[in-house]
Amino acid sequence: MNAFRILLTASKALRKNPMRALLTTLGIVIGVAAVIAMMEIGAGSSQALQDAISSMGANVLMVVPGTASSGGISFGAGSVTTLSPADCEAMIKQCPALRGAAPQVRARTQVVYGNRNWVPFWMTGTTPAYLEVANWTMAEGEVFTERDVLAANKVCVLGQTLVRELFQGESPVGKEIRLKNVSFKVVGVLAGKGANMMGMDQDDILLAPWTTIKNRVTGSTLQSTNQSASSSSSQDTSGSINTLSQLYPGQASLYPEKSAAQIADNPMPVRFENVDRIMAAARNAGQVQEAIAQITDLLRERHRIRPGEPSDFSVRDMTEMTDTLTSTTQLMTNLLLSVAMISLVVGGVGIMNIMLVSVTERTREIGLRMAVGARGRDILRQFLVEAVVLCLAGGAMGILLGHGGSQLVQAVLRWPVATSPAAIIASVAVSASVGIVFGFYPAWRASRLDPIEALRYE
Amino acid sequence: MELIELKEICKSYFLGEMTVPVLRGVSLQVAQGELVALMGASGSGKSTLMNILGCLDRPTSGEYWMEGREVSVLSADQRAWLRNRKLGFVFQSFNLLPRTSALENVALPLAYGAANLTQRETAERAGEMLRLVGLQDRMSHEPSQLSGGQQQRVAIARAMVNRPQVILADEPTGNLDSRTSEDILDLFQRLNQESGITIILVTHDAEVSRHARRVVHIQDGLIVQGAYGRGPAAAAQPPGAELTLTEAP
Numbered sequence: 208m209n210a211f212r213i214l215l216t217a218s219k220a221l222r223k224n225p226m227r228a229l230l231t232t233l234g235i236v237i238g239v240a241a242v243i244a245m246m247e248i249g250a251g252s253s254q255a256l257q258d259a260i261s262s263m264g265a266n267v268l269m270v271v272p273g274t275a276s277s278g279g280i281s282f283g284a285g286s287v288t289t290l291s292p293a294d295c296e297a298m299i300k301q302c303p304a305l306r307g308a309a310p311q312v313r314a315r316t317q318v319v320y321g322n323r324n325w326v327p328f329w330m331t332g333t334t335p336a337y338l339e340v341a342n343w344t345m346a347e348g349e350v351f352t353e354r355d356v357l358a359a360n361k362v363c364v365l366g367q368t369l370v371r372e373l374f375q376g377e378s379p380v381g382k383e384i385r386l387k388n389v390s391f392k393v394v395g396v397l398a399g400k401g402a403n404m405m406g407m408d409q410d411d412i413l414l415a416p417w418t419t420i421k422n423r424v425t426g427s428t429l430q431s432t433n434q435s436a437s438s439s440s441s442q443d444t445s446g447s448i449n450t451l452s453q454l455y456p457g458q459a460s461l462y463p464e465k466s467a468a469q470i471a472d473n474p475m476p477v478r479f480e481n482v483d484r485i486m487a488a489a490r491n492a493g494q495v496q497e498a499i500a501q502i503t504d505l506l507r508e509r510h511r512i513r514p515g516e517p518s519d520f521s522v523r524d525m526t527e528m529t530d531t532l533t534s535t536t537q538l539m540t541n542l543l544l545s546v547a548m549i550s551l552v553v554g555g556v557g558i559m560n561i562m563l564v565s566v567t568e569r570t571r572e573i574g575l576r577m578a579v580g581a582r583g584r585d586i587l588r589q590f591l592v593e594a595v596v597l598c599l600a601g602g603a604m605g606i607l608l609g610h611g612g613s614q615l616v617q618a619v620l621r622w623p624v625a626t627s628p629a630a631i632i633a634s635v636a637v638s639a640s641v642g643i644v645f646g647f648y649p650a651w652r653a654s655r656l657d658p659i660e661a662l663r664y665e
Numbered sequence: 666m667e668l669i670e671l672k673e674i675c676k677s678y679f680l681g682e683m684t685v686p687v688l689r690g691v692s693l694q695v696a697q698g699e700l701v702a703l704m705g706a707s708g709s710g711k712s713t714l715m716n717i718l719g720c721l722d723r724p725t726s727g728e729y730w731m732e733g734r735e736v737s738v739l740s741a742d743q744r745a746w747l748r749n750r751k752l753g754f755v756f757q758s759f760n761l762l763p764r765t766s767a768l769e770n771v772a773l774p775l776a777y778g779a780a781n782l783t784q785r786e787t788a789e790r791a792g793e794m795l796r797l798v799g800l801q802d803r804m805s806h807e808p809s810q811l812s813g814g815q816q817q818r819v820a821i822a823r824a825m826v827n828r829p830q831v832i833l834a835d836e837p838t839g840n841l842d843s844r845t846s847e848d849i850l851d852l853f854q855r856l857n858q859e860s861g862i863t864i865i866l867v868t869h870d871a872e873v874s875r876h877a878r879r880v881v882h883i884q885d886g887l888i889v890q891g892a893y894g895r896g897p898a899a900a901a902q903p904p905g906a907e908l909t910l911t912e913a914p
Contacts, residue, residue: 583745
């Protein structure tokens with residue numbers, strides 16, 4: 208008997224008693240519908256939860272330069288200048304697990320507006336991508352543009368705390384503030400974010416293009432950043448970058464000039480543009496490890512580090528938050544799964560009961576089929592296929608019902624819902640295997656019937 | 666060579682400690698093309714013999730040869746194949762599948778032996794068989810819409826559909842009135858004469874056995890009369906000395 212004919216026979220047999228078939232499948236329909244609905248609603252809630260935790264920064268990665276050491280003295284993290292803005296751009300382009308990346312240049316200086324002043328805790332030079340990476344939105348105005356970054360324009364965006372301290376209720380957009388005697392135009396205000404996990408006020412922040420901060424505010428040079436370099440050489444190779452921030456041009460150098468021979472003897476890798484660190488965001492918290500691997504590979508290649516040599520940077524993730532997130536998600540998934548399994552098992556037992564009744568009821572038919580040449584395995588197959596067809600039909604109906612139900616929940620209760628193809632595949636697979644597992648015993652009983660007994664059965 | 670040859674078939678049922686012998690050494694020969702009636706009182710063992718002949722049951726001892734092959738030693742699957750291809754069954758209670766059309770009922774044996782046939786060929790062959798038994802205008806009727814005689818005709822068509830060598834009919838007229846019984850028995854006779862198919866009827870009704878060319882009497886698990894017949898095909902071979910020939914009157 209070919210597969211098509213087996214299916215035909217099974218569906219014919221089921222059609223002969225449509226009411227019973229329907230009632231039998233009801234268990235599976237409800238089971239699968241419950242699985243689908245719960246998976247979808249659960250996935251939606253889980254997604255919402257993940258988004259909430261992600262907005263706290265669970266998927267944020269920090270790429271920081273490695274440590275410099277000189278004569279056994281380590282200078283601590285970030286003491287070498289190995290990260291460049293080009294690294295950041297390469298990360299955006301070449302790491303598919305990343306949602307975005309933004310360079311950071313940090314400064315700490317006084318901000319003055321009118322007769323008030325304040326030293327913000329965070330003063331970060333970055334790109335507009337920072338907002339996306341840090342999951343931040345604007346309360347007022349606009350963020351500065353890529354063009355501002357390229358042109359090192361003197362524009363900035365303020366956090367809520369800074370606005371409160373400096374402007375006292377006034378709208379800061381369009382106003383000018385001064386940082387180290389450089390005047391900046393405020394183009395926007397960030398939405399409030401509150402304290403971070405360490406208890407530090409995240410709203411106490413000023414964002415500006417990193418080129419502006421680096422070149423006009425910090426005046427950081429290779430020497431001032433790279434302590435190992437400055438310990439052996441003086442400011443001459445790149446000291447001329449930040450001319451704008453030199454208040455009094457023509458200052459006498461505190462150190463003696465290097466001779467040409469000295470410079471030739473100590474070739475310094477000159478990197479005019481470096482950033483303090485790169486902040487990157489993985490697409491979701493689950494892809495953090497993948498993102499770390501991609502960043503590490505990319506930067507090692509870009510920095511020409513041979514296999515086996517230590518990296519000149521390190522990538523940090525928010526392990527604590529990621530762990531919380533993972534365990535929360537895991538808990539929810541397990542909870543949903545166990546409830547779903549129970550309903551499917553109940554449905555399966557229902558199918559088994561009805562199939563057993565059906566075997567008894569159709570004893571004569573089985574005997575007849577055997578008398579006209581059906582082997583035990585033909586009978587086994589017939590009943591098994593019937594059970595599986597029942598389960599699959601129930602599964603299909605359940606998927607429709609469950610999906611419809613979750614859509615209804617979304618429409619009426621406005622709960623977040625995520626369609627989950629995995630749940631659909633899983634419940635089809637599970638309903639088929641429920642059919643096989645719970646259909647096997649009745650089918651086996653049928654196949655073991657003695658044809659003579661079966662034919663005489665009343 | 667006989668189509669069917671039983672040699673000293675014994676069958677006993679074991680009920681706990683007790684052994685109940687039902688057949689006590691039955692020997693029987695049936696030639697191709699015969700129409701044989703197995704007669705016996707209730708409990709004489711004729712149904713058990715029928716089950717053994719139909720490969721539904723195995724004898725406790727003895728040999729069953731069909732077309733020169735020892736059948737009683739075959740496996741369950743091989744016997745199923747034999748039932749499908751070589752044997753056709755007609756039952757007292759028709760045993761048609763309920764809520765299934767006559768055509769599909771007739772096509773049932775084809776599902777287990779003729780995987781090479783397409784749906785259409787299957788339907789054509791089943792239709793052909795229904796025409797043979799005179800039910801060409803009842804093909805899509807379900808058993809509940811058919812009279813007893815018509816149902817039995819469907820059952821006969823089903824038994825014929827795989828073109829078996831032997832049809833075993835167990836009290837085929839037991840549930841029918843005398844007129845319909847005549848029709849059914851005439852049909853058997855016609856099939857026997859036209860198709861040359863071997864038919865073995867089991868009955869306790871002397872009227873029925875009148876239609877048979879040869880009657881075999883069973884009593885208490887033994888054949889008392891008609892064990893060795895001379896059918897049309899076997900006629901060429903001279904029968905043995907111990908042979909008893911019984912012709913129906």
